[in-house]
Amino acid sequence: MKNATISTLALAAATFTTLAAVSPAQAAVTLIAKGSLPATSADLSGFTNTLESGVSANLLGGIGSGLAWAGGSTFLAMPDRGPNANAWNPAVDDTTTFIPRFHTLDLSLSPATSGSLPFDLSITLQKTTPLFSTDALNYGPAVPTANTRQKHYFTGRSDNFAAGSNSTDALNARLDPEGIRVSKSTNLVYITDEYGPYVYTFNRTTGKRVGMFTLPAKFTAANLSSQGAAEISGNTSGRVANKGMEGLAITPDGKTLVGFEQSPLIQDGGDGGNMNRIITIDVKTGATHEYAYDNHLAATNKNYNSSELLALNNHEFLVLERDGKGLGDGSKAVIKQIWKLSLAGATDISDLSGAANLQPFAVTKTLFLDIAATLMAAGFADTQIPAKLEGMAFGDDVVIDGVTKHTLYIANDNDFLANVGGLDNPNQIFVFAFDENDLGGSPFVNQVFKPAQ
Structure with a gap:
């Protein structure tokens, strides 16, 4: 299914093929554009204060923990809990009262003016939307200076929770956002x-929290700590600290959210284990189902954490798996891969626990794209590939040499580090082109956005 804007974009893309040096169409996923934003610039939040670590509260920093398409050239990009690379207080893992937010970006493709890629990607920051609650939140000792009587902002600071609360207390102020998707009507974001x-629901225009989906108790960590290591050692079940809800997809019909943890639950093997859980959430009722996902890679005999999830149609999905190596880590990228899976006919494992019990019901997956190999084939060194590729979204179709191609946008989380080991570490977005041949027969149904009247 093509979006209403496709015909216009196709006309523009037809011009691209006459103006740009476009490679011949191939039955393979290819890199067609890349762009970047400096991490050192200011965002549009309007905040003027300085955080506890000495960093400006309006630092753009990273934008790639989550990436969502909102139709046309409009995308929403999201940083995580904020800067914590500057050592200032190990008792809170160097986190600060940075207010979580998402950015509205214009990502526009145009004919390439130089280089080997067919398109240039321009990135324009249009709006920054801080996230808040009208209900009073539990902050502990650190309350954001931007708070008002009607706006209680979430923060990334790790001690912003109530004593004795568990990890699913909706009034805890700490928020480490990782996945973002736009509702069918486009007026909400998940x-x-x-x-x-x-999984929270926010008003897309204001940033106000308007809802929350309650996950099964097995995901809850009972004992909280401002230090991730202490929180891990203090729990025998639930999500692993700093490895909670990571990826999020929304089916093209807008009826189902699909997400997973970054690592298996503690009782399923914890961090380093291989049996993750995919959880589906009915947007209307909140009803959930769970499915087993094996993140083991036979080629390296290692288990890799899952970073993002994206819906191909209402039952098939793409999963981004990666190591933590590459630009931003001072090392060489090895595993950055996207796998395709189907939940059609999969067994609901909601009542099962433990890796051995989940393993027989793991969904089948096939490799869709080796990102690292594709980028290196396009001229990137393995040290130039971002360590944390985490944001993933489809966009509008394009036409290359008369052939319609779908687009896949991938963004990196740079941990708010503009420079690592003497190397620039900007916010980067890569655009790939693919078609049905690359999906092995799976139907591709891109989301059609219909703004609320």
Whole structure:
């Protein structure tokens, strides 16, 4: 299914093929554009204060923890809990009262003026939307200076929770956003949280929290700590600290959210284990189902954490798996891969626990794209590939040499670090082109956005 704007974009893309040096169409996923934003610029939040670590509260920093398409050239990009690379207080893992937010970006493709890629990607920051609650939140000792009587902002600071609360207390102020998707009507956004695990609903225009999906108790961590290591050692079940709700997809019909933790639950093997859970949430009723996902890679005999999830249609999905190597880590990228899976006919494992019990019901997956190999084939060194590729979204179709191609946008989380080991570490977005041949017969149904009247 093509969006209403496709015909216009196709006309523009037809011009691209006459003006740009476009490679011949191939039955393979290819890199067609890349762009970047400096991490050192200011965002449009309007905040003027300085955070506890000495960093400006309006630092753009990172934008790639989550990436969502909102129709046309409009995308929403989201940083995580904020800067914590500057050592200032190990008792809170160097986190600050940085207010979580998402950015509205214009990502426009145009004929390439130089280089080997067919398109240039321009990135324009249009709006920054901070996230808040009208209900009073539990902050502990650190309350955001921007708070008002009607706006209680969430923050990334790890001690912003009530004493004795568990990880699914909706009034805890700490928020580490990782996944974002736009509702069918486009007036809402769904955001996942690693501290929770939560899936929150926010008003897209204002940033006000308007709802929350409650996950099954098995995901809850009972004992909280401002230090991730202490929180891990203090729990025997639930999500792993700093490895909570990570990826999020929304089916093209807008009826189902699909997400997962970054690592298996503690009782399923915890961080480093291989049996993750995919959870589906009915947007209307909140009803959930769970499915087993094996993140083991035979080629390296290692288990890799899952970073993002994207819906191909109402039952098939793409999963982004990666190591933590590459630009931003001072090392060489090895595993950055996207796998395709289907939940059609999969067994609901909601009543099962433990890796051995989940393993027989793991969904089948096939490799869709080796990102690292594709980028290196396009001229990137393995040290230039971002360590944390985390945001993933489809966009409008394009036409290359008369052939219609679908687009896939991938963004990196740079941890608010503009420079690592003497190397620039900007916010990067890569655009790939693919078609039905690359999907092995799976139907591709892109989301059609219909703004609320």
